[in-house]
Amino acid sequence: MLFLEITLLALYGLCLAFVLGFSLTQFQLTRLARQAYRRGLPPEPAPPAFWPRVTVQLPLYNEVFVAERLIDACAALNYPLNLLHVQVLDDSTDETVALVAARVAHYRALGVHIDQVRRPDRQGYKAGALRYGLEHTDGELIAIFDADFVPEPDFLLRTVPYFQDAGLGVVQTRWGHLNEEYSLLTELQAFGLNAHFHVEQVGRTAGGHFINFNGTGGVWRRTCIEDAGGWHTDTLTEDLDLSYRAQLRGWRFHYLPHVVAPAELPATLDALKSQQFRWTKGAAETARKHLRTVLRSSESLATKLHATFHLLNSTVFVAILLMALVSVPLVFVRADLPELKPVLRVASVFLLAFVPLIYYYFTAWRLDKPTAPVWRFVPQFLLFLSVSMGLTLHNARAVLLGYSGRQSAFIRTPKLGLVRRQGRWQGRRYRTGDLLDGLTLTEGLLALYFAFGIGAGLYFGDWGLIPFHLMLTVGYGLIFMYSVRHRK
Template sequence: MVWLIVAGLIAVTLLTFVMTIAQLDLYRRYWFSVLRKDCQREVPPLPESLPRVTIQLPIYNESPVVNRLLEAASRIDYPHDLLQIQVLDDSTDDCSKILVEKVAEIQQREPSLNIQYRHRIDRTGYKAGNLDEGTTWATGEFIAIFDADFVPKPDYLQQTIRYFQSEDTAIVQSRWGHLNPESSIVTRVQQFFLDGHLSVEQRGRGDSDLFLIYNGSAGIWRKQVIVDCGGWMTTAAIEDVDMSYRAQLRGKKIVYLEDYTTPGELPDSMIALRLQLFRWWKGNLQIAIKYIRQVWQSDYPLIKKLHATTHLFGPLMSAVTFANIILAGAVPLIVTWYPETRYWLASTLLGVALIPVLFLVYGTGRIRFGEGSHWQKILGVIPLGSMLMVLHSGLSCQHTVSAFEAFFTKKNVWVVTPKGFSSTGSSQAKRRRVKIPWYFWLDALVIVYLIACGWIALMFQFYMIAALQGLWIGGFLWVLGGSLWEATKDQRAFSFSSAEKDHLENAAAELSPGSMESATLAS
């Protein structure tokens, strides 16, 4: 048993070191691209004849932000005779009423704008099914997609459509900006993590001709690629990564624009963040299981296959972290009672190399795009990077559960991330009552275990391990405590009254027949 624990710790260290090398290589590739002038992508001119474009706005119960979304979409600078806006509504609450009224308002103000509203009663396939159905009646050669919490700029199509010069280009993805990065420590840590992903990881892969992904919003697709790939995969928890790999395995390319941003909203809620990340981690691993064989059977270079592997299976690093947290509790007893293991366990210090690499990778976004002086931005990396590691440890248990579900279950349940944290309005519109998932409660057991392990570490004078366990306890207290605090707050649930249903039906009937394929009310 002792040697099994030692072997487990060494295996954890080796896996961590492999990920460290992969991340360090992406960091090198990114800065090579940024610093070398001959690596800079030239901005192509707009095509002489602009193509038809469809804008898809998939929506589900997102009342606080939909007016803002539709207003921004209606102000995109593009010839109206070449533009179609699809409002794809899956809502089951008063969001549908708001959408119908807003669509009618835009039609009255912009009669030449082709904006169409469709409401599904059957949410088969969730977001993917909604997009897939919209694609069947999309008139555009290209399809731009914006989630409800994004605010596209007026020049979005002007800035992106110009990059479809090659028929091999499947999608142009803009970098996400952030509407509310200063709302709380939760949003600041998310910004820190996402900016590193959206700069080093996305551009590092894109400019090196490695596999990368469409981020699920603020991207514009060539419609024929979606059709050729068989449409959006309605059984996938994250349809964006699934479509990205299907397209690239067919030889298509993703163009990533780091210098052009489309702002979106960050969840200012621990529950919302946890639900979102659970779906992302589980979905990414499902895609890994589905496509890893095709990746290695392809004719792509070895380095491209290796990076695809670390990318697809990257979420397993959370399970690796959790295994390290659990196994480390036994180290003081093992070293004390079995001193011959000391030298083997010393090799686990190799895993510490990941820490400075994480600061480099995820700190790059803040250094390049953050506000303040150069030194302020560099010094700001230290507290944010530290908070990211604490949060990562606190989320490791739930991510381990997501990994088990990815490998051993096929059922997916779509839980939309609550939105409206950056919009004007009462705070009660920001959070809705959400049933606490069962795996949240596992954090309490881990906290009790870590407290016991910390006490043992102090007794045997393993102060470094005790300090680490203190940080891990802080991480689990943060994610569990924050979740329970939000869950017990007085929250307002939105519902449809019979009067609102009648109002929605009347408003839908008033929409001009030529502007709406169908408008169906939920019963």
């Protein structure tokens, strides 16, 4: 019995160490980002003497609610018409095909070079579509926008001049949010994404570390794509995969936090879960594919360390899930074995691993909302942390599938054309699965399990893990509640 209890404690400690390591790398990136903001953004480059040919690729699959909005925005891009080519990579199987055809015909009549590109099949999903599109265009630069994006007219004028640097392979811009205030779910998503775009990408750029193209809202140099081996279809995060292959080939990436590409956030839990599954499983697949190469590369030790936690960031969900499951029995271990109390105190310092994350997320929150009262950060951060914990079962499963090498279909995130608080998610036609499946029922049971952990802590007078169990109960409870609410 003692062996089992020590094993549980050791497992908890190992997971805690991993979470702390991840938190400390985010802390360092935050310091680098703050230094970069204090120095101020460098001036934008002067317009080039000769503007290059640009192809704007729009990968679509059954996007009846947003396809026209996207095409309208890209047709309005301010760029020399004779140098701009818009490719609508349309893999749709519903009436989106007809909507796209009508908009393409409309803009062609106005003199825009725009094509609706239809493939024989959907092999390779988004990566396959991007690769197929490259074979049918001569663009020197390739801008990519997913269906939920609405780029500003000056997007190309603000990004293309950076490619006068011959060694630059990618310019990535910051995502904005069209419907952040739509619901609590969208507000919390924006909270998390803002940390990545306001802080993490800035810190990686400032430190000379690997960053990633975020799949959309950015521009590639065509020769960079080709030199790195083109778009591969063996991971669900083709963007992260190609980013690492390109940077390992010596191409540099540049991030522009001051250029914003507005996009729509998933408003329903099934849409959010499909996105999270793709991101977390794809990150694990990319780590499996590239981590060894990164560690063997000639990059600096600091860059290798940051790249390791970058590639393993989705593994944090596995670590937190294991810690959570083990933490309830630890309440009883602490009560039954008082002689181990000095050692078992390590279980109560869980929240200390998240202190660096407070610094990370607060910095991003303040950059995004410079005039908001500070007290508003606390409930939003705690809710974000709780909901993130509530997704650990779903995301940990995706990560383990990624490391196992099992292939999965690319399930795109449904978009509904929502802006601010306008529009309804009810009655939507695009769904990604049954929200009341066995996994969701398990999430509901886990909410009860961690509530039991709170009760056990109160019974034994052990307050060390109660904050952790409270966040887990709230997080899993909210995920289960949204599953019931969004099942229609």
